Structures are given as structure tokens and as C-alpha cells.
Amino acid sequence: MKNTILYILLGLFVCTNLYAQDEESADVVEKDKPVRFAWESGMLIDQQTAQIPTVKTLEMVIQHKFGPIDNGSTDLWGIYAPAGNIRLGLNYVVANNVQIGWGISRRNMYNDFNAKWTIFEQTRKNQVPVFVTVYANAAIDGMNRDDIELYNFEEPGQKFDFGFSNRLSYSAQLIIGRKVTNALSVQGAVSFSHANFVPQWHDHDRVGLHFNGRLKVSPQGAIIFNYDVPLQIDGISEQHPDWNSTNTPGWDGPYHPEPNLSFGYEVSTSTHAFQIYMGNSQAMLLQDMMINNNTGIDFDNFAIGFTITRLWSF
Amino acid sequence: MKKYRNLLTLSVVVFVGSLLLSFVTVQDKKEPAPWDVPEKYVKMENPYAGDESLDRVGKILYIKHCRSCHGNNGEGDGPKAASMKTKIHSFTSEAFKKQADGVIYYQSIIGRDEMPNYESKIPEEEDRWALVNYIKTLK
Numbered sequence A: 001m002k003n004t005i006l007y008i009l010l011g012l013f014v015c016t017n018l019y020a021q022d023e024e025s026a027d028v029v030e031k032d033k034p035v036r037f038a039w040e041s042g043m044l045i046d047q048q049t050a051q052i053p054t055v056k057t058l059e060m061v062i063q064h065k066f067g068p069i070d071n072g073s074t075d076l077w078g079i080y081a082p083a084g085n086i087r088l089g090l091n092y093v094v095a096n097n098v099q100i101g102w103g104i105s106r107r108n109m110y111n112d113f114n115a116k117w118t119i120f121e122q123t124r125k126n127q128v129p130v131f132v133t134v135y136a137n138a139a140i141d142g143m144n145r146d147d148i149e150l151y152n153f154e155e156p157g158q159k160f161d162f163g164f165s166n167r168l169s170y171s172a173q174l175i176i177g178r179k180v181t182n183a184l185s186v187q188g189a190v191s192f193s194h195a196n197f198v199p200q201w202h203d204h205d206r207v208g209l210h211f212n213g214r215l216k217v218s219p220q221g222a223i224i225f226n227y228d229v230p231l232q233i234d235g236i237s238e239q240h241p242d243w244n245s246t247n248t249p250g251w252d253g254p255y256h257p258e259p260n261l262s263f264g265y266e267v268s269t270s271t272h273a274f275q276i277y278m279g280n281s282q283a284m285l286l287q288d289m290m291i292n293n294n295t296g297i298d299f300d301n302f303a304i305g306f307t308i309t310r311l312w313s314f
Numbered sequence B: 001m002k003k004y005r006n007l008l009t010l011s012v013v014v015f016v017g018s019l020l021l022s023f024v025t026v027q028d029k030k031e032p033a034p035w036d037v038p039e040k041y042v043k044m045e046n047p048y049a050g051d052e053s054l055d056r057v058g059k060i061l062y063i064k065h066c067r068s069c070h071g072n073n074g075e076g077d078g079p080k081a082a083s084m085k086t087k088i089h090s091f092t093s094e095a096f097k098k099q100a101d102g103v104i105y106y107q108s109i110i111g112r113d114e115m116p117n118y119e120s121k122i123p124e125e126e127d128r129w130a131l132v133n134y135i136k137t138l139k
Helices: A002-028 A069-073 A286-292 B002-028 B054-071 B100-108 B125-137
Strands: A057-068 A083-097 A098-107 A111-120 A129-139 A149-151 A159-161 A168-179 A185-195 A206-218 A220-232 A259-267 A271-278 A303-312
Touching: A057 A098, A083 A111, A083 A220, A083 B100, A185 A286, A206 A286, A220 A271, A220 A286, B002 B125, B054 B125, B100 B125
Parallel strands: none
Antiparallel strands: A057 A083, A057 A303, A083 A098, A098 A111, A111 A129, A129 A168, A149 A159, A168 A185, A185 A206, A206 A220, A220 A259, A259 A271, A271 A303
16 A cells, blocks of 8 residues: 555656656747738628737728618619618727727617627647637617607506616627638637517527638638527526417517528728628627527528728827 | 800810829829938848748738739739829839848838838738748749
8 A cells, every 4th residue: 555655656746747847848839829811800791700900900890781682673682772780880909909899880879889809819830729709799779769668567557768778788709710721710609698678578688609701712802601690598588488379468479589691702901801791680789680680591681781991000 | 056065175175184184193203212221120130031931921911911002013003003102113123122131121011101111010020021021022
């Protein structure tokens, strides 16, 4: 028994020494640098990438979605259509790989405040194999909601007004990305979205999965895609499985937001990235897309859109 | 009839005027003044000279940041060159190539006047030298 303990202690001692040697040699190893040219812009259609420009860079984001193409030449495939969405945003890089931003959208007259932090960058020698990024967004609905009165279920018959807190919605996203080859970069992400106010019978919370990527086809051009899936998780759903039109008056069936598919082409220069695409959701904010998108992946729902980013360095 | 004659006269005046104006713009491009490169850059050694592993990086950076003014082959004939007030000289000339690498680094990265500063857009030294190496290969 004594011998066994002695051997274990000896083994631990040897291992400790080996570990110490590894640490010393690690100090000598040259620091691995982040991979180059994984993404051309911090935006990929209407989602985020791991890319954050250098410190003290101001980025302007112009996003536009026209109306759906379903009316064909009547409204020039949605270009003349009154529907559509526009978002103008400004992002500023306050520290290395940390960016804050503000934007306004036409849909629901949102004001959104967001922050993005790329915690880890994929490195050239694979010491860090992936990009890890977190993104968070808080939005204020600016529409006139005077016509909405909320029922107070605790005191039947009483109503209270649509207050400021009802205008707030939030989302948070964890993004894992990798530059697979010089041409191909991909990302997967999971998000959680919450809206303080949703239409009756709808869920306030939604978990979503996101997949997007870029395939370079020329030095400045790339094919891009985006796929966002709102998940139906019974554990966090407020839609009771026993609901039906008999025991729940006014209930008109389960509501589940639709996924979003977008695909397009990106052209980038020194200070600009220009992306033209088609997608089936009119939403641009993450929480709006995850909670409110009711236009499914149907050819008639697709709309032409573009995203432009412009950088200024200070 | 008189109305149409006036319209025709106006069109001719606008056309000829535009044509003449285009010649004036070209003639107005000024010759760049000699570069005043600090001693530090003149003496700077290129630590990546001859590093072929950076060829692709240099080419991508050139296409992304330089091509719109300097053109595909560095002749100064990119699509944005016409709107510049200063004449853009060719990278393929002997006069350009015989400059020290540090001088080309200064001209490319630090810049002056219409030549923008690229220190924040190309933050890594390795990438900057990759660009310098690529510019020197243009023929």
C-alpha cells in the first residue's frame, strides 16, 4: 500500500514537472493571430457577424426591404409596394472587439440600442478554432398605441393603459462562427427574445436558432445566406396545449412565428459592403423576426432587400 | 417650329459645353508634390521581403483598398481616379519601383491629401508589408 501511494505521489510529481515544462514552452510559442478576411462586414443581410472594425470606427448601416414580390409587374415586384421596412443604424467601436449601436426602423417605429462583443477570434494556427460573439439588443416600439387597452386579469373589469414598459422588447444572441476555407465562412447562433407586449394568445419569449454563411466567388463578391428558425418550446410557451375555441373564447388557433430564409450577393470595398438579397421576413430586428414574423417561406412572401454598411475611422 | 429650334440649340450648347468641360477637368489634374518621407520610414527594413506566403494577402488587400483608384495593374486608371484632383502615377514605373520599401510603406499606409491613411483599416504590420510587396510586383 505504501508503495502504491509512493508511486502515485511520484507520478503526480513527474506530471507536475511535465506540465511546468509545457507552460514554459508555451511562453516561447509565438502568439497566434486572428484569421484574416472571415467576413466583409459586421452585418450579414439582417443578422450579425463576428466582424467588428478597429477601435474608434463609426459604421453606418442602411437596410431596406421592399414589399413582397407576389404582385409581380403590377408593383414592380414589390419595389413600388407600400409595404416594406427600412432601418438606419450607427455603430461605434468603443474598445477592441466591442461595439455599441443605435438604429431606427420603419416597422413599429422602433428605436433599438445594441451591443456586440467578439469574445474570441478564430486564429490562424487553430489555437482558437472559432469566433465567439455575443450580441444584445433592446428596442422601443414608437407606434401610437392609444387604441390598445390591456385587461387586468387580477381585477376583472379594470383596464390599464399601454405604458412605456409595454413598448420594450429585447434579444440576446450567442454566435459561433468559423472561417472554414478562404472562400467559405459559416456561423451558427442561438438567441433568446422577449417582448413585454405581444398580441393576445401569443408568446412573450422565443428561443431561436440561426445559421448563416458566405461563399466568396470573386475577390470582392460573395454569395450570402441566412436562415433563422424560431423554436416552439412547450416549456416556455404560454399557449396552453388544452386551449380550444370552446374553452378559450377568442382563441383562434396556436400562433407560431415563421422561419426566415434570405439569400443574396455581397460586394465589398475598402469602406463599404453592399448586399442585395431576397428574404421572406419583413422584420429587421432580431426580436421582431423571432416573435412577430408571420410570413412563411413561400415564394409570394419573398421581398427584395439590400444592406449597405459604410465605415469611417477616427 | 421655333420652339424645336431653340431646344435643338440648347441641346447642342449643353453637349459641346460638357465636352469642353471634360477636357478642362483632365488638364486640371495637378502633379503630386514630392513626398516628404520621415527618416524613420526611409530606413525601415521590410521584415517580410520575399515572403511568398503573403502574396495572396497582399493581392486581396490591394483589390479591396487600392484598386478603385490605382486600377487593376497599378496604372492609376481605376474608376475613382477620374474624380481625383491629383494625377495618379503608375506603380509599374522604374521611378516608383526603385524607392525603398519603407518609402512605399509610408506612401501606402500613412498617406497624405487625397491618398487616405490606412493605419486603422490595415492594422497589422504583416498585412501592410504584404501590400507593399504586392504593389512592387505589379507590371
